[in-house]
Amino acid sequence: MRIINLFLPIIIFSQSMTVYKDNIALVKEPVYWSVQAGLSEITYDQLPNGLFPESPFLSLSDATILYQRYNNDVFSGEKYFNDKLGQYVYVKVHNDKIQEGTLIETKGSNLSLKTRKDIMTIARSKVDYMYTRDQQTIPQLRPELAWDINSSMTGTISGDLVYLSGGFDWNAVYRLILYGNKGQLITEAIVKNSSNVDFSNFSLKLVEGKLQKKGGRPQPVYRTERSMSALTIDSPPVASEDVLGDFHIYSLPERINLSQNQSVTVRLYDPKNVSYTKTYVFQNSERSKKEEPLKIEIKLANTIENGLNIPLPRGNVSLYLKSPDGSLEYAGEDELKQVPRGETATISAGRAFDVIGKRIVLHYDRQRKSEEASIEIIVKNKRDEKVNIRLVEQIRGDWIIRDASDNYIKKEASTIHFPFSLDAGESKTVTYTYRKEWK
Numbered sequence: 001m002r003i004i005n006l007f008l009p010i011i012i013f014s015q016s017m018t019v020y021k022d023n024i025a026l027v028k029e030p031v032y033w034s035v036q037a038g039l040s041e042i043t044y045d046q047l048p049n050g051l052f053p054e055s056p057f058l059s060l061s062d063a064t065i066l067y068q069r070y071n072n073d074v075f076s077g078e079k080y081f082n083d084k085l086g087q088y089v090y091v092k093v094h095n096d097k098i099q100e101g102t103l104i105e106t107k108g109s110n111l112s113l114k115t116r117k118d119i120m121t122i123a124r125s126k127v128d129y130m131y132t133r134d135q136q137t138i139p140q141l142r143p144e145l146a147w148d149i150n151s152s153m154t155g156t157i158s159g160d161l162v163y164l165s166g167g168f169d170w171n172a173v174y175r176l177i178l179y180g181n182k183g184q185l186i187t188e189a190i191v192k193n194s195s196n197v198d199f200s201n202f203s204l205k206l207v208e209g210k211l212q213k214k215g216g217r218p219q220p221v222y223r224t225e226r227s228m229s230a231l232t233i234d235s236p237p238v239a240s241e242d243v244l245g246d247f248h249i250y251s252l253p254e255r256i257n258l259s260q261n262q263s264v265t266v267r268l269y270d271p272k273n274v275s276y277t278k279t280y281v282f283q284n285s286e287r288s289k290k291e292e293p294l295k296i297e298i299k300l301a302n303t304i305e306n307g308l309n310i311p312l313p314r315g316n317v318s319l320y321l322k323s324p325d326g327s328l329e330y331a332g333e334d335e336l337k338q339v340p341r342g343e344t345a346t347i348s349a350g351r352a353f354d355v356i357g358k359r360i361v362l363h364y365d366r367q368r369k370s371e372e373a374s375i376e377i378i379v380k381n382k383r384d385e386k387v388n389i390r391l392v393e394q395i396r397g398d399w400i401i402r403d404a405s406d407n408y409i410k411k412e413a414s415t416i417h418f419p420f421s422l423d424a425g426e427s428k429t430v431t432y433t434y435r436k437e438w439k
Contacts, residue, residue: 016203017168017258018249019191021314024052025168027199032158035063035151045144048195050166056145060159063151072143081106081124084132089113092128167195170206172268172315174336176276176300176347179322183276185300187269187312189239189250191258198259204266206239208313208338209247238267241311248311272307276300278349280379280387282357285394286434287373291358294379294389296349302339312339319349354382355389355422362431374403374433381422389428391418397436404432 018026033042053070084103091099091113099120101113111127113120151157168191175186189206193199239250250268258264280294298319302308319331332350339345356379363374381387393408393416401408401416409417418430 015199015201016205017199018205018207019168019170020207021170021209023169024050024164024166027161027163027165029161030158031058031161032156034156035149035154037151037154039066039148039150041146041148043144043146044161046197047143047145047163048165048167048197049143050168050195051143052164052166055162055164057162058145058147058159060149060157062153062157063149066148066150069146070143071146078106081111081130084130087132089130089132091122091130093122094126094128096126165195168193172208172313172336173265174312174315174317175320176298176317177320177322177328178276178298178331181275181277183274183300185272185274185308187267187272188265189268189313189315190263190265192263193258193260196260198257200257200259201255202258203255204252204258206250206252206268207244207247208250208311238270241268248313268313269310272310274300274307278388279390280352280355281390281392282359282377282379283392283394284359284377286396287361287364289359289361291356293351293353294355294357296352297390298347298349300345300347302341302343302345309341311341312336312345314338317347319347352383355387356380356382357391363433369439370435370437372433372435375431377418377430378427379422379430380427381425384424386421386423388421389419391430392416393418393432395434395436398438399434399436402433402435404430406430408432 015030016028018028020026027048031044035042053072056068056070058065058068081103085106087103089100089103091111093099099113099115099122101115101120103111104114104119105112109124111122111124111130113122145161149157170189170191173188173190175188177184177186191204191206239252242249242251252266256264256266277299279297279299281297282294284290300306300308302310302312314335314337316333317336318333320328321331323329334348336345336347358378360376360378361373362376363372365372375393377391379389379391381389394414395416396414406418406420409419411417420428420430422428
């Protein structure tokens with residue numbers, strides 16, 4: 001029979017958690033136990049259900065660890081009933097007396113007992129509890145770590161427990177407030193705890209970057225703890241950003257509570273005043289014909305000159321327009337990919353109501369070894385301001401352009417761009433012919 005000691009761990013207030021974008025977290029928890037000198041067992045069961053069993057590592061300052069065990073044989077209703085098959089059991093029926101007999105079936109939503117007189121079927125939903133004559137053990141309700149240790153002293157031993165667990169994630173969220181050709185970028189992060197454990201008074205770090213995985217398991221990046229003593233009560237709740245190898249790490253200045261099935265929004269940077277460019281895009285390919293409002297594309301330079309030059313993690317960006325009365329109106333959202341310093345973010349902002357494009361195939365001729373088409377594109381600017389336009393034409397294969405009415409830029413092997421501007425109320429027609437030949 002296993003002896004369960006009473007040396008329960010107590011956590012002191014130095015916990016920290018590093019959350020990665022791979023649905024995992026590295027948890028570091030200082031713990032201590034009261035023990036007797038010599039050989040004993042210490043246990044810890046405040047573990048999330050996403051624990052990677054091979055990851056826990058305990059270091060003790062006042063004892064030697066002989067063995068570490070992980071026991072995940074936790075209570076399961078289905079397993080509990082199945083283990084009692086063939087045994088004589090006592091079943092307390094809700095609002096009724098205790099029934100007794102040999103448990104002969106546990107399938108579906110019912111239990112079947114063979115009593116002295118007959119076979120009785122009881123709905124599981126009506127069972128308050130069930131036990132056997134010699135039942136003495138208390139079922140294990142949570143996964144548990146256990147260590148056999150050898151301590152040279154009687155008293156309190158302390159240690160640091162480190163482990164990896166799934167069930168944690170974070171994503172950047174941006175709010176870009178647009179007014180004229182200026183804007184304000186607010187950068188935050190949503191941290192999620194989908195585990196079954198509450199984490200209180202934890203220091204929190206967020207890592208941007210994808211970890212290398214071996215055998216399906218992530219290899220975590222360990223980092224020396226930064227002292228929190230330098231923080232003062234006046235510190236703003238904005239993360240500090242550092243380089244961690246090939247990753248970026250955000251350390252929050254204040255401890256947080258992150259309860260199970262809860263998300264917390266934290267600020268990554270102070271709001272940044274920025275400038276942006278807006279272009280209306282009409283994208284087509286070869287013989288396509290259509291008439292539609294143009295897509296709105298916003299470009300945001302991540303540079304010192306534009307008030308940024310900071311790592312921008314991948315996340316969703318919500319767009320808001322500031323109306324003349326100063327109120328904000330929602331204008332859609334897009335996904336922002338990672339934007340390193342010096343690069344430019346491209347954001348799709350829906351479609352324009354007052355900038356319309358129409359594409360017509362004027363002529364098409366396909367022969368056995370060639371193909372030729374003449375295209376006309378009409379763009380109308382019904383807005384009261386000048387706009388920038390980009391026509392994107394995709395042509396597959398080996399082609400040449402003839403008789404183009406405007407200058408174009410060859411961006412890729414199968415893509416050309418016609419960039420131009422339209423004044424308020426202006427329209428423009430662009431024509432060209434492409435020809436393809438093959439052997």
